Amino acid sequence: MGIKTVKYKANSIIYFKGDVADRVYILKKGSIVTKANDLKTNEDLLSMIKVGEFIGVKNVISRQPYSETVSTLTDSELVVFYKDDFEKFILSNSRIMMQTLVVFSNQLRRIHRDIKELNNSKEHTHSSSDIEKDLLDLGKYFLKQKKIESSNYCLEKYLEVYPRGKYVDECHSYLDTGSFVEKEEKEQILEESSLNFQEGENYLDENNYAKAQECFQKVIDAKDGYRLTDTLFYNGVSLYKLNEYKKCIHNFSDFFSKHKDYDKILDVMFYVGSSYMGLGDGAQGSKFLKQVVKKGEGSPIAKAAHKELKG
Known part of the structure; x- marks a missing residue:
């Protein structure tokens, strides 16, 4: 609708x-x-x-x-x-999802406090079972959607608010299920990332840079940390070979601060410098290429940088 x-x-x-x-x-x-x-x-x-x-x-x-x-x-x-x-909107927006869960759990905590006060006063009797079930059902809902972090948040919040509640055993059971599902998913993602990385390397060897970049991007998007530094490097190489100079520079934007000890750091500097050259920014490009020549004196990448500087 x-x-x-x-x-x-x-x-x-x-x-x-x-x-x-x-x-x-x-x-x-x-x-x-x-x-x-x-x-x-x-x-x-x-x-x-x-x-x-x-x-x-x-x-x-x-x-x-x-x-x-x-x-x-x-x-x-x-x-x-x-x-x-x-449901589609909230499941695709983790920030909104967590904000909603925090508000929801605060409401439940307040209701639980009110019920406790009523019971202590012995002037009213009120069952919290519906409220308990709401929180349990919410945890189960997110578990079915494989949103494990959100599911665990709800189930753990239940155990915090209702440590002796009627659904405590069920909560523990669903938490165990969530841990198992999460482990399986991580293993599956890791396996897929490994295959995508290997496939990307093969395409790179065949000079099929478009396919290679597609594979490396999948590994980056998986956000599982699998060979992250190597993946970023080869993704940048692929972008450079495709003349996607702006994207190449962006790919390497955090590289020097986070991976400064990488064994191919001079190659990274070369691709960034050459990308600036390709964009017509000779001043910025020269800064990187001159560093490559200086730090890698006599190496193949230094010779390539020297050649690039000469135009």
Whole structure:
């Protein structure tokens, strides 16, 4: 259904408590208020929503009806995510995901504290089982999506808030499953990176620089650290051979600070210097090439740099 912006008039109801939670909202402009039941006083609790805040996330993710009524105080604009679109968005944006989980866990901690106070007062009885299950279900949801870090965050938060909760054993079980899945995934990624690296080297030997660069980029994108320095080097060589001089320079941008002791550091300086030359920046290119000539005196790469300087 996509993501869209919807305008609401003042005093409009966005959704009622108990409605099916099939959308997440972000306040873009205007004033929004939520009305929920206060566990301690059993009175309506009103909360203002700030611009940029998400509304309805907990209910959509936990697949529970909305737990509050939301309405506008002034004319307002909201960005609307339908459930499937929000799941795709949050799963592809780790920063937003973690922010959402922190807010969610803070809400649960506050509710847990209120329940504890109520039980201690012996004036009310209230079951926290639904709240516990929300957090457990959220952990299970992220586990199914293979978002292990987020799953572990939820499950560990459950154990912190409910150390004697009814789902403690299940939490430990899912944490163990997550560790196993994470290990399997890392091994699979490592194996794929190894194959891509070897394939990239083969293409490089065949002077098929486009295919080589494609393979090395896959290893870099995997972010598993597999032969990272060598991968960055050969990726830069491939880019240079493809006359992608700007990309070559960018590829090596952190190389001198992070990998200054690399055994091919003079080659890196040569490719960076020659790339600047290729871009018409003779002054910057000469700085690198002269260092190669000086530091690698008599070596093949120094001779190549000397030749490049002569034009």
